[in-house]
Amino acid sequence: MSTRAFSRREVLKFSAAGVAAGALGACASTPGSKGKVVVVGGGWGGATAAKYTRLWSDGAIDVTLIEPNRSFVSCPISNLVIGGSRTIEQLTTSYDGLRKHGVNVVHDTVTAIDADKKQVRLASGGSLSFDRAVVSPGIEFMYDQVKGMSAAATETIPHAWKAGPQTLLLRRQLEAMADGGVVVLSVPLAPYRCPPGPYERACQIAHYLKTRKPKSKLIVLDANPQVTSKGPLFTRVWKEDYADIVDYRANMAVAEVDVKGKRFTTSLGDNVTGDVLNLIPPQRAADIARDAGLITANNRWCEVDWLTMESVKVKNVHVLGDATLSAPLMPKSGHMANQHAKAAAAAIVEVMNGRPPVPPMMANTCYSFIDDKNAIHVASVHRWVAEKKTMEVVAGASGVSGPDRAQWAFEGQYAWGWAQTVWADMLA
Amino acid sequence: MNYTLLVAGAMVGLSASGVVDPAWAQADANAARYVAANCANCHGTTGVAKGAMHSLAGQSKERLAETTRAFRDGKRPATVMHQIAKGYTDQQIDAIAEHFSNQKAAR
Numbered sequence: 197m198s199t200r201a202f203s204r205r206e207v208l209k210f211s212a213a214g215v216a217a218g219a220l221g222a223c224a225s226t227p228g229s230k231g232k233v234v235v236v237g238g239g240w241g242g243a244t245a246a247k248y249t250r251l252w253s254d255g256a257i258d259v260t261l262i263e264p265n266r267s268f269v270s271c272p273i274s275n276l277v278i279g280g281s282r283t284i285e286q287l288t289t290s291y292d293g294l295r296k297h298g299v300n301v302v303h304d305t306v307t308a309i310d311a312d313k314k315q316v317r318l319a320s321g322g323s324l325s326f327d328r329a330v331v332s333p334g335i336e337f338m339y340d341q342v343k344g345m346s347a348a349a350t351e352t353i354p355h356a357w358k359a360g361p362q363t364l365l366l367r368r369q370l371e372a373m374a375d376g377g378v379v380v381l382s383v384p385l386a387p388y389r390c391p392p393g394p395y396e397r398a399c400q401i402a403h404y405l406k407t408r409k410p411k412s413k414l415i416v417l418d419a420n421p422q423v424t425s426k427g428p429l430f431t432r433v434w435k436e437d438y439a440d441i442v443d444y445r446a447n448m449a450v451a452e453v454d455v456k457g458k459r460f461t462t463s464l465g466d467n468v469t470g471d472v473l474n475l476i477p478p479q480r481a482a483d484i485a486r487d488a489g490l491i492t493a494n495n496r497w498c499e500v501d502w503l504t505m506e507s508v509k510v511k512n513v514h515v516l517g518d519a520t521l522s523a524p525l526m527p528k529s530g531h532m533a534n535q536h537a538k539a540a541a542a543a544i545v546e547v548m549n550g551r552p553p554v555p556p557m558m559a560n561t562c563y564s565f566i567d568d569k570n571a572i573h574v575a576s577v578h579r580w581v582a583e584k585k586t587m588e589v590v591a592g593a594s595g596v597s598g599p600d601r602a603q604w605a606f607e608g609q610y611a612w613g614w615a616q617t618v619w620a621d622m623l624a
Numbered sequence: 625m626n627y628t629l630l631v632a633g634a635m636v637g638l639s640a641s642g643v644v645d646p647a648w649a650q651a652d653a654n655a656a657r658y659v660a661a662n663c664a665n666c667h668g669t670t671g672v673a674k675g676a677m678h679s680l681a682g683q684s685k686e687r688l689a690e691t692t693r694a695f696r697d698g699k700r701p702a703t704v705m706h707q708i709a710k711g712y713t714d715q716q717i718d719a720i721a722e723h724f725s726n727q728k729a730a731r
Binding site for chain 2: 247248251252531534535538539542545546549551552554556557558559561573575576577578579590591592593594595597598603606607609610612613614616617618620621624
């Protein structure tokens with residue numbers, strides 16, 4: 197008896213549909229038929245996909261990871277650098293761990309993906325061929341949605357939504373601000389990277405102000421009608437811990453920026469000036485995804501077959517992470533991108549061995565620090581639903597932190613343990 | 625029919641003729657490692673976690689499965705695991721437990 201869910205007939209149907217016919221039997225006893233995978237982008241999705249493709253193919257699949265940055269800097273936990281309780285060095289990991297798994301790590305930028313020729317072109321001039329490409333490109337900011345905003349303007353009004361120099365710039369601006377100053381944080385309309393992230397940032401800025409510059413204020417201009425994630429918890433924290441500091445305003449989309457005058461103008465015409473402005477711009481899948489024809493939804497996001505993470509449009513190209521059009525109730529989180537990557541790696545290993553992909557399960561846990569020690573979470577488990585061809589949250593398998601604040605101290609410890617563990621899961 | 629395949633390594637597939645099909649055996653073993661990778665974000669690639677997170681590697685299969693079921697059924701207090709554990713079937717929990725029981729504990 198087998199407890200497997202799909203029948204032999206379905207598997208054969210699968211083979212006929214795409215997997216090489218006959219390969220099911222022929223390759224079954226020799227795990228790891230050779231193949232070449234090129235991974236575009238070494239973030240949460242890409243790094244994980246590179247490692248797990250090597251791991252699960254027992255090194256039989258060649259993997260090249262192309263990433264311009266010399267080391268990985270984590271977006272999750274980077275709000276704590278802004279708040280002052282962590283350093284950017286603590287969030288930075290080398291790519292050497294991937295090299296130990298046999299991943300060929302190339303520090304370059306992919307300028308084009310040619311799915312017909314099965315090649316990626318590199319900024320340095322060369323090209324690489326692949327059997328399958330995994331594209332984990334992250335996000336691009338849509339500056340044109342906010343009048344007066346531009347990449348250059350982020351030197352004055354940081355987004356700090358990609359960890360690194362921008363994170364440190366916002367931190368320095370807060371440090372330089374006089375006590376009694378005003379910080380203004382603009383949150384874009386969902387969907388955007390890291391649903392609870394802006395509200396964690398509000399907590400981190402408020403914690404810094406409360407402990408170091410208590411006469412200061414933080415105004416949160418949220419384009420959304422309410423707090424997007426963990427709403428009741430964040431609202432409670434602002435009331436109980438930061439009542440004199442945080443001024444939260446819903447339905448306030450920033451439509452225009454005066455960079456010199458440090459002023460935001462909302463779509464309703466309200467003007468809000470501040471000493472430090474932090475604008476998180478609206479987002480879409482990164483340029484390389486657009487140029488490769490992977491963006492299929494609203495000119496912003498890439499639709500995928502959740503069974504394999506393969507693009508619905510471009511064959512042999514898998515898309516991961518924030519760039520994807522999310523399945524229902526699936527957040528654009530680093531944790532989720534790691535789970536996308538494992539689903540893609542599993543599908544690639546199975547298919548390259550002539551077997552059908554295994555229907556994926558994915559779990560998510562997003563911790564948010566409300567100060568330097570305490571954290572709250574949102575968690576969910578998602579399963580592949582064949583009839584609907586998507587991932588859905590398993591009934592009952594989701595939730596947020598309980599109301600007991602004593603638990604939030606434990607969660608703060610778990611959150612830091614999570615960060616260290618998941619960075620190792622990606623990169624060590 | 626549901627898609628919760630997840631089979632412990634011993635439960636190899638049988639073809640219609642009753643002969644063990646090596647493709648099925650491989651699929652079953654692989655399915656276990658894929659669902660166990662759901663846990664690796666917090667508990668480590670091989671079940672060896674960092675910081676305050678709990679390691680799973682090398683614990684007995686029975687203990688891991690019982691603990692997970694106790695979280696699921698609300699019999700053991702948790703911050704997160706009572707929510708996560710509800711996402712998996714008994715078969716999946718057994719497969720995950722077996723997978724991590726076979727990993728080497730950190731010393």
